[in-house]
Amino acid sequence: MATNDAGLNDTGHEIADALGLLLRRTTRARLYHQLTEGLGEAVDELTYPVLSGLARTGPISAADLAREAGLDRSNVTRRADRLEQAGLLRREPDPADRRATLLVLTEQGHRIVRTTRQRLATRIEASLDAWPAEEARTFARLLQRFVEEGPFAP
Amino acid sequence: MATNDAGLNDTGHEIADALGLLLRRTTRARLYHQLTEGLGEAVDELTYPVLSGLARTGPISAADLAREAGLDRSNVTRRADRLEQAGLLRREPDPADRRATLLVLTEQGHRIVRTTRQRLATRIEASLDAWPAEEARTFARLLQRFVEEGPFAP
């Protein structure tokens, strides 16, 4: 028991420490700020979650997007205003519910999201160049599993 | 080349997606809020970075801690005020520089940090129970390496 428990305990602390360091270095705001740099006035660390959330879900109402992204509805509205004015999304009346307004990504909005996602992937790949391909794949698999089944799964 | 490049590309995108999901689910603010729950009025998601930074570095000046934690000096001062009032840290004149004030964790402050770190580790261990111990250790090792050598290393 001693070795097993101690070993697991150490593993937990190791992951906790690494995760803490990762979160400290990679604030969402900081990462989004970097990823959206130079992509126009309207897209920054505040509006990007709306943009990328929209890309994930497809056309969606502001209230549902707020729940999805963990934001307040009023903030979604205000950020969507900026993105709409910049032509990155448009509002369409929901044909099934005339109260609702669907937020829809424009083609330009899709381009922005593709750009940022490619930027992140490229950045990751660059630093993974030094890794044996086998280990990189293993890490990707375990990280996916950790995110989906791990301590932060819903 | 096709398979290798495509494979690496996929790996990069897989990690990017998993990382994005992780950051979305685990905001620093949200995690710190949970970890510090019920530990007193003074310790919350705002003051915790100061507290844990102090635990990592040991006695340190406000300016240096601000650099370490990526905060503005004025915010470090204000948050340290709250923590000081709650008895979690104290200020000591720096014997080597009379301009500086060293922030020092009290024993009670150490206890708080130990508690939160144990909470996180426990939470991680709990969800890792279902993993084969071998894979958990592998993940811990690869995550450490990713954080230290990866795309977010300084």
Place this chain on the structure above:
DNA sequence: CGAGATGCGTGCCTCATGCACGCTTCTGGA
């Protein structure tokens, strides 16, 4: 058909943030 629920946008208040200032102390060159 009517009462409650839901959606949207907006106004308002609160609070964290970053900047700049005044003051003290240190440092290095004249």
Place this chain on the structure above:
DNA sequence: TCCAGAAGCGTGCATGAGGCACGCATCTCG
């Protein structure tokens, strides 16, 4: 030795994001 510039600290101030609640329109269900 001394003085000008740098660096530390804390505070006041302006800005801006966030959350809450309201008014209005529409849906839903009894």
